Amino acid sequence: MLVAAVGIMGSGLVAWSNSSFSIAQQKIANSTDSKINMIRENFVLEDVWFYSQGPTDYANVTIRNTGNVAIKISHIYVNNTQVWNTGQMINATEAETIRATFNWEPNNLQSIWVKTTRDSQVKQIWKS
Template sequence: MRKYRPRGRRGIGTVVTSVMLVSAVSLMGAFLVSWSSSSFATKQVGVSEEIDDRVNQISEGFIVEDVWFFTNSTSSYSKVTVRNTGDVAVTISHVYVNNTQAWNAGKVIPRSEVGTITFETLWSAGSAQDVWVKTQRGTEAKQLWRS
């Protein structure tokens, strides 16, 4: 003899399993889309800032017009005059004399203007002094000057 089974209850486990799998895959897909969207947005901002910096570095230009070496009663000093010849403001970040960092306070020189940087440094009279000026964006000018 056969047992009686109601037809409406047949295969309900398959339906429940399918619904659980579809919802789990949907949740993982939503998480993956959210994560990749935020990750790509962060990368896009970083790349955009780097491109802007490189474009501004191309627009950046300056020349070292003059370097003075002088002493007062106690110390010896250098005075570097920089002219901004580029299309953007220049931020002088470092000045080196004879490959030794002599100044790093940061000075902004607006477009088409001249800035002067005075700092204490060691130098010997009558010899060549290697003066190296570096900007915040990485542009450099290196010249020899007679003290």
């Protein structure tokens, strides 16, 4: 009787622990992968070109993915104001140009802040 009870309880406890460990393991794996990918993300603002077409002011923000994983640009802020959030995939070692629309004045310093979906960030000052 006691043996049976121990067997039942032990089996249950082992099953619960395995399940619990598995869930934790999955969470840790996801978290680790996310952190690793974030660490492996690397990009630079290759160029920012300010120009106007008609009455509208633009900036071509060229971002080069210098890491070895693909990145997805999620947001671009200029002077802490979001000017673009469409999302743009950039493969490893490649560069993409994103056109952002915002008003700028010549010879002013503009703070360009670029974020990825993994929350990697680059913030640089460019002169318009």
